[in-house]
Amino acid sequence: MTKVTLATVWLDGCSGCHMSFLDMDERLLDLMEHAELVYSPLVDLKTFPDMVDVTLVEGAVSSEEDLAKIRKVREHTRILVSLGDCAVTGNVPAMRNLFGVAAITERAYQENVDLHPQVPREVIPALLPHCCPVHEVVNVDVFVPGCPPAADTIFFIVSELVAGRRPDLSGLTRFGA
Amino acid sequence: MAQQIMIDPVTRVEGHAKVSIHLDDNGVVDAAHLHITQFRGFEKLCEGRPFYEMPSLMARVCGICPVSHLVASAKACDAILAVRIPEPAAKLRQVMNLAQIIQSHALSFFHLGSPDLLLGMDSDPAQRNLFGVLQQYPERARDGIRLRQFGQQIIELLGGKRIHPAWIVPGGVNEPLSEERRDQILAATPEALQIVQRTLDWFKRGLDQFREEIQSFANFPSLFMGLVNDSGGLELYDGHIRIVDATGHIVADRLDPTAYQEYIAEAVEPWTYLKYPYYRPVGYPEGIYRVGPLARLNIADHCGTPLADQEWAEFRALQRGAVLSSFYYHYARLVEVLYSIEQIEYLLHAPDILSEHVRASAGPNNAEGIGVSEAPRGTLFHHYKIDAQGLIVWANLIIATGHNNIAMDRGLLQVARHFINGEQISEGALNRVEAVIRAFDPCFSCSTHALGQMPLQVQLLGPNGTLLDEAYRGG
Ligand code: SF4
Numbered sequence: 304m305t306k307v308t309l310a311t312v313w314l315d316g317c318s319g320c321h322m323s324f325l326d327m328d329e330r331l332l333d334l335m336e337h338a339e340l341v342y343s344p345l346v347d348l349k350t351f352p353d354m355v356d357v358t359l360v361e362g363a364v365s366s367e368e369d370l371a372k373i374r375k376v377r378e379h380t381r382i383l384v385s386l387g388d389c390a391v392t393g394n395v396p397a398m399r400n401l402f403g404v405a406a407i408t409e410r411a412y413q414e415n416v417d418l419h420p421q422v423p424r425e426v427i428p429a430l431l432p433h434c435c436p437v438h439e440v441v442n443v444d445v446f447v448p449g450c451p452p453a454a455d456t457i458f459f460i461v462s463e464l465v466a467g468r469r470p471d472l473s474g475l476t477r478f479g480a
Numbered sequence: 481m482a483q484q485i486m487i488d489p490v491t492r493v494e495g496h497a498k499v500s501i502h503l504d505d506n507g508v509v510d511a512a513h514l515h516i517t518q519f520r521g522f523e524k525l526c527e528g529r530p531f532y533e534m535p536s537l538m539a540r541v542c543g544i545c546p547v548s549h550l551v552a553s554a555k556a557c558d559a560i561l562a563v564r565i566p567e568p569a570a571k572l573r574q575v576m577n578l579a580q581i582i583q584s585h586a587l588s589f590f591h592l593g594s595p596d597l598l599l600g601m602d603s604d605p606a607q608r609n610l611f612g613v614l615q616q617y618p619e620r621a622r623d624g625i626r627l628r629q630f631g632q633q634i635i636e637l638l639g640g641k642r643i644h645p646a647w648i649v650p651g652g653v654n655e656p657l658s659e660e661r662r663d664q665i666l667a668a669t670p671e672a673l674q675i676v677q678r679t680l681d682w683f684k685r686g687l688d689q690f691r692e693e694i695q696s697f698a699n700f701p702s703l704f705m706g707l708v709n710d711s712g713g714l715e716l717y718d719g720h721i722r723i724v725d726a727t728g729h730i731v732a733d734r735l736d737p738t739a740y741q742e743y744i745a746e747a748v749e750p751w752t753y754l755k756y757p758y759y760r761p762v763g764y765p766e767g768i769y770r771v772g773p774l775a776r777l778n779i780a781d782h783c784g785t786p787l788a789d790q791e792w793a794e795f796r797a798l799q800r801g802a803v804l805s806s807f808y809y810h811y812a813r814l815v816e817v818l819y820s821i822e823q824i825e826y827l828l829h830a831p832d833i834l835s836e837h838v839r840a841s842a843g844p845n846n847a848e849g850i851g852v853s854e855a856p857r858g859t860l861f862h863h864y865k866i867d868a869q870g871l872i873v874w875a876n877l878i879i880a881t882g883h884n885n886i887a888m889d890r891g892l893l894q895v896a897r898h899f900i901n902g903e904q905i906s907e908g909a910l911n912r913v914e915a916v917i918r919a920f921d922p923c924f925s926c927s928t929h930a931l932g933q934m935p936l937q938v939q940l941l942g943p944n945g946t947l948l949d950e951a952y953r954g955g
Pocket residue numbers: 315316317318319320361362386387388389390394395449450451452540543
């Protein structure tokens with residue numbers, strides 16, 4: 304039997320949702336008997352495969368690079384899961400929207416600086432004017448709130464999805480859980 | 481005309497970091513830079529929020545080392561309250577901080593580093609991860625998972641949650657430790673000790689295979705900075721700042737951490753979102769210093785726990801003066817894990833550790849507060865100013881990984897000079913570029929996000945931007 308393919312993607316989050324994924328501890332090893340992690344910050348494969356069965360996304364869409372990436376991931380994913388409050392609502396990264404990109408870069412790169420104050424613009428991708436949740440730019444199939452969702456919750460949803468079922472999340476998580 | 485080689489992305493997957501290597505007119509490497517490609521703006525987005533929210537908010541800077549941000553942030557808030565927190569609360573915060581050092585170092589060493597160390601830098605990228613290690617070296621992979629779990633479970637036992645617990649608060653912690661939980665932690669320590677001891681044994685035995693890496697991985701003189709305690713020993717929670725040079729001599733000692741602006745300054749460069757802190761008296765970029773496990777073992781006179789002291793002495797005997805190769809960050813991490821387990825045991829045996837008195841209360845008494853502690857990757861600074869209502873009006877953070885920014889560039893330069901010549905990118909160059917950054921274990925999630933190993937796409941660009949060569953590695 305071919306294994307279900309699983310990917311995890313990291314946009315603008317704190318990596319806490321990925322750490323909670325790792326907090327499945329030894330259950331992770333059981334899970335990997337039925338699923339294969341084909342693309343993730345945790346493995347070395349670089350190219351997003353042609354088609355992945357389940358992709359978990361951590362983080363909000365914050366830079367031009369995030370936007371390009373999530374569009375590409377959506378095209379090549381059957382079931383896209385928004386994992387955690389940043390992906391689901393924008394959460395902490397979207398707090399910058401109250402101030403705007405100019406104000407946050409000004410604080411970091413003009414004000415709190417001793418030498419060469421300037422806003423970095425070479426090579427690196429520009430920030431989007433508005434940081435937004437994942438479903439604002441692509442279609443999302445499953446929403447898993449929590450900051451981060453507990454390892455038990457992640458284990459449950461991934462096990463269900465790997466078994467070909469749609470997980471019922473009611474009662475398992477809440478915003479900021 | 482000068483040329484530029486781009487390595488993009490250098491993250492394991494996400495592409496939040498890139499590397500560029502600049503050639504001069506004669507095709508000789510004359511500069512190399514790490515580009516951090518993501519920026520979140522915590523110093524501004526916290527504005528207008530009550531200061532007592534800061535620990536919980538600032539923990540969201542990083543899910544790998546949230547406890548470090550909790551600690552530094554809560555200490556800045558303690559200063560705003562102008563309280564001295566109860567001694568048991570300080571001890572409990574330390575236990576959680578040490579537990580986080582353990583889980584973060586375990587992640588860096590086992591989940592991210594061990595595939596290279598065990599399977600080899602040139603092994604099949606499809607296998608070169610924790611699950612690949614599990615197939616070939618199941619004991620090692622399980623050790624890594626168990627050790628990380630040990631740290632995470634302590635955090636959960638103390639704070640009710642493994643990631644972003646809301647337990648460390650301004651004035652102390654919000655719940656005392658129960659006897660039952662204390663005993664649960666103590667019951668788990670022997671296994672953790674055994675894991676780190678057998679890991680140190682095989683790591684040290686295998687060091688000979690990595691001679692070339694040891695020689696070329698950001699192996700150069702620099703200053704080293706970190707906290708030490710009153711007796712000059714390893715310190716991760718409080719203490720004062722010490723700076724030593726490459727010969728191991730103390731350059732500055734007993735610096736007040738809250739006066740950081742007197743000796744640390746920050747520069748901006750146009751090609752990266754990560755600023756370049758430097759040692760102010762020496763200037764930029766000559767004021768290069770390193771922080772983190774390697775630096776901490778270099779600046780300290782001892783660790784202060786029996787087993788770790790033995791390992792520390794052996795570690796320092798690697799080199800006269802300071803230990804300079806950044807490859808040894810891996811080694812230093814294991815010594816710190818050993819220390820952390822011993823120190824947790826020691827703290828949990830303190831007579832007042834179960835005290836109910838764990839929080840001091842006060843309103844805001846100072847308009848400004850600075851909190852400093854040692855995160856897994858180095859010294860962390862949080863600095864806030866509030867208005868009369870206690871709302872944040874300004875914040876400044878200096879993140880551990882940032883301190884190493886000049887050193888990471890310099891390490892890239894060292895590797896590039898050695899391995900890049902002409903218009904071809906060799907496999908050797910790719911390997912080394914990847915590995916030298918990884919040795920620092922940069923926590924890009926504090927500034928961007930890259931976990932461990934980095935697949936590389938290297939582009940060697942000609943004078944007019946034409947592609948001379950392209951190399952690709954990592955899958
Ligand atoms: S939801 Fe919370 S834990 Fe997950 S990335 Fe966002 S801030 Fe981090």
